[in-house]
Amino acid sequence: MNWGLLFESYVNVFTSAQVIGMTLLGALGGILLGAVPGMTATMGVALLIPFSFGMDLIPSIGLLLGIYCGGMYGGSISAILIHAPGTPSAAATLLDGYPMCQKGQAGKALSIAMFSSFCGGVLGALIMTFLSPLVAQMAMKFTSAEMLMLAFFGLSVIVSISGKSIAKGLISAFFGLLLATVGQDPTYGAKRFVFGFRPLLSGFSFIPTLIGLFAIAEVIAGVERIISGEEKQQKSEEKITNVLPDFKTIKQIWLNIISGGIIGTFIGAIPGAGGDIAVFVSYGFNKSASKHPELWGTGIPNGVAATESANNGCSGGAMIPLLSLGVPGDAVTAVLLGAFIMKGIQPGPMMYVNELPTVYRVFAALMLANLAMLIVGCAGVRFFAKIVSVEKKMLYPIILVVSLLGAFSINKSIFDVGVCVLFGVIGYLMNKYEFPLSPILLALILGPMCEQNFVRFVDVNNGNFWEILNRPIAVGFFVVSVATILFSIYNQHKINRREAENRKKADNA
Amino acid sequence: MKKLFAVVMFLILTLSSSSAMAAYPEKSLTAICPWGAGGGTDSCLRAFCQALEKQLGQTVIVDNKTGAGGVTGHEAIADAEPDGYTFGMVTFEFVTYHALEVSDYKSYLNYDPLCRLNADPAGITVNKAWAEKNGIKNLKDFIEYCKKHPGEVRMGGSSANSVWHIAGGYFMNVAGVELKMVTYPDGAASAVQAAAQGVDIEGVTVSLAEARSFIESGNLICLGLMAEERINNEVFGKIPTCKEQGINAFYATWRGLGLPNGVDASIRTKLADACRAAVKDADFIKYMTNAGLGIAYLDSAEFKAFLEQQEEKDVPAAMKAAGIEL
Amino acid sequence: MKKTQSKAFANLICSLFLLAFEVWTYIETTGFRIHKRAHVQPATFPQIMITGMFIFTVILFVQSLLKVTRGMNEFDPDNEMSASINPFTHKGVAAAFFVIILCILYTYLFDRLGYVLVSACISIIIMWLIGKRNFVMMILVSFLVPLIMWFIFYKLLTVNIPMGMLQPLRDFVDKL
Structure with a gap:
């Protein structure tokens, strides 16, 4: 570690008006993009690359990182306010964020999300600055066996996000895993469940499915509630005196933030695993470790903090393999890789030898991007919280047309709009009969990862699956996953028992 | 409200139709990209469109129509209005669709090829530690080793039926060896990483640009490039071609532009001329050099002949060798 | 029960x-x-x-x-009492089904009429269905929201969205 150079790089980045301006602009754009379902940070970064062609490297990286970090937080805004995760990484935020909003604490939820995002991001940036070579070595240890078991570990969280009935949660999960196999099989290209319908060749696109299950289903259910007179206009009396959470709340959530940030950074650092997995793992872990697991999912700050710190930690994590191996950790860093190459810099092991000042400046730029996200976010909290007070009769149609456009714009395909509507109906029916939706989502994310690595592992070992016993990391993940499953089942029983007692008490009183 | 709307519409209509007689191009063009925003093909097309805008004096909007492994976008090009305002980028996968029964269109029949822009040769790149352990120093050693251990050497392509997966099959045909091709649906980058780890696979059959970071760091070593000549730059200049080592293997991915059939001849000529000039644009050349992409221009007739040769002869044979069942 | x-x-x-x-x-x-x-x-x-x-x-x-x-x-x-999906006994469910049918129609008409027009239509119908009666506001919001969205996507993100009959609007915006 060259401290002098590191310090110099920080000073260099934090005193350049151009870099600061670009990063702030990026953060603003990222938050807005992230907040609209269907517009993702990946899209923003990709579209701005030609625009940044004429700029120097560090300002343009600042701009792109600003979008990246802003987008990670922005996704939580719509997850909290309208039950539609703006980006896949915000999918776990709505588990507690939306109930908070329904309780009339939209502003509080937003400020917690922002604060946790910032802390998680800073934690990620710090780990990246000081532990990059170590983490990169770890990432290089992940071959198909380890990836398979990592996916399995991710799936083990399903029990703790299943809600009351574990059987229903697992049915949802397997249904999601089955949905993930629609289309051409990833290894041989064989057609599965295509029924001669060509648009299905690549399966159900993830984002339209996500928007359908959450946003469209919520609009349909909302219309039903209004007509049958159950809908209450949300309280908007909440006074937002402080855009940052108060000391008492921070004391309550700081452990969640730190564990979330660390989980996010490490999962983000593994190429092929990103924020969408990290948030669920962090949520599951923090729920299990909590003294009151029964409160999770009812709208507590801890839930929002655990997920939002994880997805922003991920941005730091994903930068590690990008810079030190030249392997992108997720979709956004894949685009960033293109941006570096375009400037004539090849990320990879040699970058730390030949371009050390650039590497340090990228570290500094990521830190700056997180700061910019906090500043822009602070300014926006009051404004975003107002969305809730828009009359529901106007809000639902608007959510509908904006979400459907988002579904369309991912692939420019009408078929995706249809997929979105289809999953809207499925989500509406599942909600009615209390099948949880989050397991489907997690299964859709992890299903392909699970299958690809399983098939590949068996294939490269000539059909001998038990070769996996020679991989200590994989076996370790497997043991932890089984422990997680057993513990969550125990936990769920405890929760159900406590609830039954509460019902009895309420009845007696 | 309605009246106002009608008046505005009328104004817009007259404004836009009054100039219909003017010379092509009198409005913005659309370039269909069958692959996602931010990927290699998308960036290449965007860089090219910036150069093309200078030639045509109109904006060119890149429209990413993705899905179904590129089929959606490629078909959208063939189905577009043949008014010369919509064209698209076609990539290697294009010549495999008909054989794989995912599209009814054939590359050289249902499209009007405009020009080829770029070609990047595949390379036989293997894990250095593995190569040293088995005494493999050049392509000959590698082929000898493969002949002694048929089907045991595991090579990573990119996703199933993709250009690099087929490249492996092509090499097997030319060199007369048997390799085990492993697919990486996440793309070439994850295959390259796996090769550098050396646990699941021993090597990759991707382009040099994809494998660059690990070649530079010394984890991977490229034994032979499937091109006529060496690449003229400092990083890749040391890498020998297969031809130098007595194996006549020439295989590359390529990107080109295509139009729907039936575009008016004068418009077509204008667009083709603009493309030819845009390829020589300094900014475009600089972009391609930085990105490690080779410019390999072919005009419309040459490109059409090239597509026919690929679709009917070269690619089906290579696909068969790669173990892709048709 | x-x-x-x-x-x-x-x-x-x-x-x-x-x-x-x-x-x-x-x-x-x-x-x-x-x-x-x-x-x-x-x-x-x-x-x-x-x-x-x-x-x-x-x-x-x-x-x-x-x-x-x-x-x-x-x-x-x-x-407890289960939720119902019988549209004949529950008018809320009937409304939800109506919205679903509207969404299917929306998908069908998306590239025929163009994003802005279908979106405006569906918004107005749903607003009317759920009891909004301020027509000026309804029409204004229904048209402005999709128009602004289209403009952002088209101009800032260069994403091309089908406009159907409003296609000349795109050419008009190009001219500006």
Whole structure:
């Protein structure tokens, strides 16, 4: 570690008006993009690359990182306010964020999300600055066996996000895993469940499915509630005196933030695993470790903090393999890789030898991007919280047309709009009969990862699956996953028992 | 409200139709990209469109129509209005669709090829530690080793039926060896990483640009490039071609532009001329050099002949060798 | 409340539907291509998933069957009134179904009429359905929101969205 150079790089980045301006602009754009379902940070970064062609490297990286970090937080805004995760990484935020909003604490939820995002991001940036070579070595240890078991570990969280009935949660999960196999099989290209319908060749696109299950289903259910007179206009009396959470709340959530940030950074650092997995793992872990697991999912700050710190930690994590191996950790860093190459810099092991000042400046730029996200976010909290007070009769149609456009714009395909509507109906029916939706989502994310690595592992070992016993990391993940499953089942029983007692008490009183 | 709307519409209509007689191009063009925003093909097309805008004096909007492994976008090009305002980028996968029964269109029949822009040769790149352990120093050693251990050497392509997966099959045909091709649906980058780890696979059959970071760091070593000549730059200049080592293997991915059939001849000529000039644009050349992409221009007739040769002869044979069942 | 209105009974019906779905998908998987050189067939993974889903559906089925036949204690959450999807007895459900039909129509008309027009239509219809009667506001919001969205996507993000009859608007914006 060259401290002098590191310090110099920080000073260099934090005193350049151009870099600061670009990063702030990026953060603003990222938050807005992230907040609209269907517009993702990946899209923003990709579209701005030609625009940044004429700029120097560090300002343009600042701009792109600003979008990246802003987008990670922005996704939580719509997850909290309208039950539609703006980006896949915000999918776990709505588990507690939306109930908070329904309780009339939209502003509080937003400020917690922002604060946790910032802390998680800073934690990620710090780990990246000081532990990059170590983490990169770890990432290089992940071959198909380890990836398979990592996916399995991710799936083990399903029990703790299943809600009351574990059987229903697992049915949802397997249904999601089955949905993930629609289309051409990833290894041989064989057609599965295509029924001669060509648009299905690549399966159900993830984002339209996500928007359908959450946003469209919520609009349909909302219309039903209004007509049958159950809908209450949300309280908007909440006074937002402080855009940052108060000391008492921070004391309550700081452990969640730190564990979330660390989980996010490490999962983000593994190429092929990103924020969408990290948030669920962090949520599951923090729920299990909590003294009151029964409160999770009812709208507590801890839930929002655990997920939002994880997805922003991920941005730091994903930068590690990008810079030190030249392997992108997720979709956004894949685009960033293109941006570096375009400037004539090849990320990879040699970058730390030949371009050390650039590497340090990228570290500094990521830190700056997180700061910019906090500043822009602070300014926006009051404004975003107002969305809730828009009359529901106007809000639902608007959510509908904006979400459907988002579904369309991912692939420019009408078929995706249809997929979105289809999953809207499925989500509406599942909600009615209390099948949880989050397991489907997690299964859709992890299903392909699970299958690809399983098939590949068996294939490269000539059909001998038990070769996996020679991989200590994989076996370790497997043991932890089984422990997680057993513990969550125990936990769920405890929760159900406590609830039954509460019902009895309420009845007696 | 309605009246106002009608008046505005009328104004817009007259404004836009009054100039219909003017010379092509009198409005913005659309370039269909069958692959996602931010990927290699998308960036290449965007860089090219910036150069093309200078030639045509109109904006060119890149429209990413993705899905179904590129089929959606490629078909959208063939189905577009043949008014010369919509064209698209076609990539290697294009010549495999008909054989794989995912599209009814054939590359050289249902499209009007405009020009080829770029070609990047595949390379036989293997894990250095593995190569040293088995005494493999050049392509000959590698082929000898493969002949002694048929089907045991595991090579990573990119996703199933993709250009690099087929490249492996092509090499097997030319060199007369048997390799085990492993697919990486996440793309070439994850295959390259796996090769550098050396646990699941021993090597990759991707382009040099994809494998660059690990070649530079010394984890991977490229034994032979499937091109006529060496690449003229400092990083890749040391890498020998297969031809130098007595194996006549020439295989590359390529990107080109295509139009729907039936575009008016004068418009077509204008667009083709603009493309030819845009390829020589300094900014475009600089972009391609930085990105490690080779410019390999072919005009419309040459490109059409090239597509026919690929679709009917070269690619089906290579696909068969790669173990892709048709 | 009748037993057939309880959540337990609803679960029973759900599990029957799911069982039928699982049988159907399993039969589908037997038609997938078999790859000679493969160690794991393309059909294997979906089949494992269907089996997993099947096991838990059977568990749900047995649980709810026991609850329905043996009766439940009054604190059992499954003893509550189940939600309904009968549009003839619940006007809320009828409205939800109407919205679903509108969405399907929307998909069908999306590239025929263009984004802005269909979106404005669906917004106005839904607003009217759920009891908004301020027509000036309705029309204004219904047109402005899709127009602004289109403009942002087209101009700032260069994403081309079908405009149908409003296509000249795009040419107009290009001219500016």
